[in-house]
Amino acid sequence: MRIAIASDHAAIDLKAALADWLRGAGHDVADLGPDSAASVDYPDYGYKLAAAIAAGSAERGIALCGSGIGISIAVNRNPAARCALVSEPLSATLAREHNDANVIAMGARLIGIEMAKACITAFLATEFGGDRHQRRVDKLTQPTF
Template sequence: MNPNVVAVASDHAGFALKTLLADELRALGYQVLDLGTDSGESVDYPDFGRALAETIAAGRAERGLVVCGTGIGISIAANRNPAVRAALCHDTTSARLCREHNDANVLALGARLIGDEVAKDCLRVFLGTAFAGGRHQRRVDKLGAAV
């Protein structure tokens, strides 16, 4: 798995923010694997959340970014795959803690709920924060355990 590759996906409501953040990723030196959508024309977020989750599960990217109007629907879709730990974040504190405590591998954002600069800050913090391990590891292990 290449840690320099970040997969991105959105529905129509998240298209503009996904595009802005893909450009930010490139500026930060990451390779972007854009899984769509490619316009603001109406599409179904589960299709794009699933595509990103399958990409993570296949090892084509170590981390991902999903965006829809609220971030809720597309994060639910992505989290249906046991290889994904998508965290919906609204600020840099949640972006930092989802990495430190939950080893989140997908950042979910709501384009209708977060401004561009806060979204960029969340992305940078998400990518720059390591998993703390320790006591958190056993909890993360339980996330992947059979129900």
């Protein structure tokens, strides 16, 4: 699977570890940065990740920052991205099954590496349920205010 991963400075170590793990599992991983622990703005990297999803250069995305909150908000500014903040495998599964999430976000200050791997494993293994959920996902892509 083609997976894009991005973070801010607070999650650089988690991003590197997860990217290596995903590559070891046979995935094509695009690391969208940053490349160092120097302070950066999470929206810049959330937008890059969302753009990769929108362009079709990645099938799934992993967004990381200190809490996972800020970068998930940034990713969700792009209508092609459906990013869910997850903290355990059930939320990752339901995000895919019910919401057709194509990106998950996690907080490096809140989640350990093994739990992050478990979330990603569930996220990548789960198919969208379609059916009654499709009309709801359609409304996410084409909101009516």
